[in-house]
Amino acid sequence: MIHFDEMACLLYLEGQLDPVRAQELSAHTEQCASCRAVLQALQHETILLSSALTEDNEAIPARLISQPARAWPSWVWTLAFGIFAAGAYWLWADGIAPWFAQLSNAGFGGTDMFSMIVFSGAFWEGWSDMIDAMQIGAVILAAILVIAWFRRRLRRPAALAVVVSALLFALALPQHASAAEVLRGRAVLIPSGNVVHNDLIVAGPSVTVDGTIEGDLIAFTRNLTVTGHVTGDVIAFAEQSMIDGIVDGNVRLFTRSAILQGAIAKNVSAFSNSVNLGSKSTVGGGMIVFAAEAELDGKVQRDLMGIIGRTDLDGLVGGQAWIRGRSLNVASTAEIRGPARFEGREQPTVDAGAKLASPIQSEITQEGRRNRRMRARLFVRTVFGYAGALLVGILLLVVFPGFFRATLREVGTIGLPIAIGALGLVTGMFLAILGVLLLFIGVGAGVAGALAYAPILYVAQVFVGAWLGNKIMGEPPVATSAIIGRMAVGLLILRVAGLIPILGGLLWLAVLLWGTGAVMLGIYRITRAESAESAPVQPLPA
Amino acid sequence: MSPAEQAIAPERIAQAKAGNAEAWGELYRQYAPAIFRFCRRALPTREDAEDATMDIFIKVRQKLSQYDASRPFSAWLYTVAANHCWDVLRRRKLRQDLETGEVETMPLEHPDPGQLDRLIESRSSQEVRRALDQLPSRSRMALVLRYYAEMSYDDIAGTLGVRRTFVGVVLLRARHQLREILQGTGAGLATGESA
Numbered sequence: 001m002i003h004f005d006e007m008a009c010l011l012y013l014e015g016q017l018d019p020v021r022a023q024e025l026s027a028h029t030e031q032c033a034s035c036r037a038v039l040q041a042l043q044h045e046t047i048l049l050s051s052a053l054t055e056d057n058e059a060i061p062a063r064l065i066s067q068p069a070r071a072w073p074s075w076v077w078t079l080a081f082g083i084f085a086a087g088a089y090w091l092w093a094d095g096i097a098p099w100f101a102q103l104s105n106a107g108f109g110g111t112d113m114f115s116m117i118v119f120s121g122a123f124w125e126g127w128s129d130m131i132d133a134m135q136i137g138a139v140i141l142a143a144i145l146v147i148a149w150f151r152r153r154l155r156r157p158a159a160l161a162v163v164v165s166a167l168l169f170a171l172a173l174p175q176h177a178s179a180a181e182v183l184r185g186r187a188v189l190i191p192s193g194n195v196v197h198n199d200l201i202v203a204g205p206s207v208t209v210d211g212t213i214e215g216d217l218i219a220f221t222r223n224l225t226v227t228g229h230v231t232g233d234v235i236a237f238a239e240q241s242m243i244d245g246i247v248d249g250n251v252r253l254f255t256r257s258a259i260l261q262g263a264i265a266k267n268v269s270a271f272s273n274s275v276n277l278g279s280k281s282t283v284g285g286g287m288i289v290f291a292a293e294a295e296l297d298g299k300v301q302r303d304l305m306g307i308i309g310r311t312d313l314d315g316l317v318g319g320q321a322w323i324r325g326r327s328l329n330v331a332s333t334a335e336i337r338g339p340a341r342f343e344g345r346e347q348p349t350v351d352a353g354a355k356l357a358s359p360i361q362s363e364i365t366q367e368g369r370r371n372r373r374m375r376a377r378l379f380v381r382t383v384f385g386y387a388g389a390l391l392v393g394i395l396l397l398v399v400f401p402g403f404f405r406a407t408l409r410e411v412g413t414i415g416l417p418i419a420i421g422a423l424g425l426v427t428g429m430f431l432a433i434l435g436v437l438l439l440f441i442g443v444g445a446g447v448a449g450a451l452a453y454a455p456i457l458y459v460a461q462v463f464v465g466a467w468l469g470n471k472i473m474g475e476p477p478v479a480t481s482a483i484i485g486r487m488a489v490g491l492l493i494l495r496v497a498g499l500i501p502i503l504g505g506l507l508w509l510a511v512l513l514w515g516t517g518a519v520m521l522g523i524y525r526i527t528r529a530e531s532a533e534s535a536p537v538q539p540l541p542a
Numbered sequence: 543m544s545p546a547e548q549a550i551a552p553e554r555i556a557q558a559k560a561g562n563a564e565a566w567g568e569l570y571r572q573y574a575p576a577i578f579r580f581c582r583r584a585l586p587t588r589e590d591a592e593d594a595t596m597d598i599f600i601k602v603r604q605k606l607s608q609y610d611a612s613r614p615f616s617a618w619l620y621t622v623a624a625n626h627c628w629d630v631l632r633r634r635k636l637r638q639d640l641e642t643g644e645v646e647t648m649p650l651e652h653p654d655p656g657q658l659d660r661l662i663e664s665r666s667s668q669e670v671r672r673a674l675d676q677l678p679s680r681s682r683m684a685l686v687l688r689y690y691a692e693m694s695y696d697d698i699a700g701t702l703g704v705r706r707t708f709v710g711v712v713l714l715r716a717r718h719q720l721r722e723i724l725q726g727t728g729a730g731l732a733t734g735e736s737a
Binding site for chain 2: 006007010011014016034037038040041042044045046048049050051052053054055056058060061063064402405406409474475
């Protein structure tokens with residue numbers, strides 16, 4: 001007897017055999033036990049396959065329970081971009097543009113935002129070297145390792161508790177300030193003889209303090225005049241600030257013109273177009289000045305540091321002086337008790353009669369040399385930055401593969417992460433400005449805020465780089481090494497493209513927006529997925 | 543009956559087609575679990591399946607206007623899903639496009655039904671699922687399309703890019719490979735996988 005082969009049996013079972021052959025097979029199996037047995041065995045196999053495939057209904061992941069993100073209504077986008085545009089304009093008009101103007105007055109090119117930040121950053125740290133990207137990378141690496149270590153040891157609820165309590169702590173911190181008295185008005189005046197027994201936060205076109213404030217004074221105004229007594233610090237964002245009274249704490253000014261006539265017990269820092277330290281004024285501590293021009297006739301008991309376009313020093317500097325800028329003139333009435341150093345374009349002039357502990361060490365930078373040095377520094381920073389970012393990326397991929405993939409996926413959606421990143425950056429900038437303030441008055445919240453935001457900014461490039469690598473070399477297989485290879489290529493392209501003047505800066509801004517948004521979304525998705533892991537199983541529609 | 547083969551009212555599909563967000567939401571909630579499970583079986587990792595599910599529904603929403611209401615909706619949906627997954631595998635280079643030659647030369651012996659029955663009876667669904675994961679992509683895909691999504695031979699042929707007459711061969715070959723793995727002789731079968 002001629003038997004039917006297994007193929008024919010299968011096609012017969014699946015209803016795919018043509019009718020004539022199907023009839024033949026059907027007739028044959030009535031006679032042939034062997035072929036009947038094959039049919040039965042195949043049938044059993046089909047049942048086993050179907051049940052194996054349809055059983056085990058794995059719960060649908062939390063992030064799929066809601067609809068795909070692109071289903072967002074268009075007004076959300078419009079709103080997000082609107083807010084971003086407004087924020088970006090505000091940031092440019094009131095923040096970056098005046099800074100650039102000041103810095104170019106102070107002898108900086110003003111085109112390289114990064115070097116500006118790094119320079120001012122290094123400046124704040126004192127006299128130490130530049131913080132390069134590798135160091136930041138190293139700190140973040142350490143942080144990732146610490147988090148990974150905690151993750152292994154803490155169960156999820158515990159980890160969640162840590163995060164939540166940290167957030168609560170961060171939220172609780174600013175409440176300290178909210179205990180202050182808050183005043184708003186067209187012209188705020190604390191009259192002479194009046195005493196405010198609290199911190200005072202004031203906003204209005206003009207703020208005048210003739211009385212006493214037993215606490216800090218924080219002012220947002222056009223004209224600030226302090227002729228009274230402030231027992232704490234004075235922090236002001238103002239067009240014109242005049243401090244003619246007594247301040248027992250520090251003075252921090254972000255202003256266009258700063259006039260200091262009174263007695264300030266501690267330190268002064270001023271970001272201003274012009275700074276005038278009157279001859280009768282005294283600063284008990286040190287002074288840090290970022291300004292286009294400064295006339296320093298009063299007494300600074302400790303160090304003076306400044307990035308100042310034109311400096312006229314007529315008064316006293318009790319400690320050392322370090323000034324960078326275009327020109328420095330030390331008048332005959334001036335006195336510098338510590339070592340003095342000047343870096344700038346013109347040789348400093350010292351009038352006869354000026355008392356100097358030692359001659360001014362000056363370094364006159366020529367444009368060409370400075371540019372070459374800047375270029376070399378930029379190259380080194382690029383190489384280190386690349387290595388650092390790649391290392392951080394690899395570590396993220398190895399330690400948190402889920403987060404890495406979720407974030408990478410978010411990068412791929414392009415629109416939403418850019419919008420989120422833009423919002424995040426605007427609020428981040430605001431927090432950073434606030435953070436600078438808080439840093440000065442010594443509250444940990446500023447540090448905490450900066451610590452939380454900086455790593456996100458830093459890892460942004462990793463994900464955009466990985467995405468770019470994928471786009472160029474194709475979607476990677478699951479192998480980690482392939483993903484790393486693509487990330488390395490993407491990051492390299494970003495770094496090299498970043499060296500292009502202006503365009504590179506814009507590119508990095510886009511990378512930051514895009515990447516930070518994706519990281520935030522990635523964190524959101526991963527935390528949601530984790531918290532919903534034990535969510536009830538979605539019943540199958542059937 | 544396929545896991546998603548229950549009726550979402552045709553009017554709701556028509557409404558979703560016309561841009562009704564609520565109807566679309568209903569449709570998504572109804573079918574997303576089944577499509578996720580389909581992707582889970584067709585693709586190597588859970589993350590891949592999640593990504594693919596998202597992408598498939600984005601595609602479905604864009605292509606909804608092309609849906610022909612005379613066809614069962616779930617069949618159309620599975621076709622979109624299958625094409626997407628197959629494309630993902632292709633991009634990952636996990637797919638073997640040069641298998642057709644081997645298919646034609648596959649020896650089609652008469653199996654020993656007793657032995658096959660014993661093998662089937664001794665294996666649990668879980669073991670079968672594990673064995674499925676070890677199959678080369680096309681074999682796994684073919685079995686998933688046929689026995690999970692219950693797709694027709696025509697649709698399978700269209701998705702896998704083989705001639706219709708080869709679909710049976712691909713399926714039978716996949717069964718043979720699966721049996722080998724279940725018998726413990728499947729070592730090296732999955733060498734085509736780079737995952």
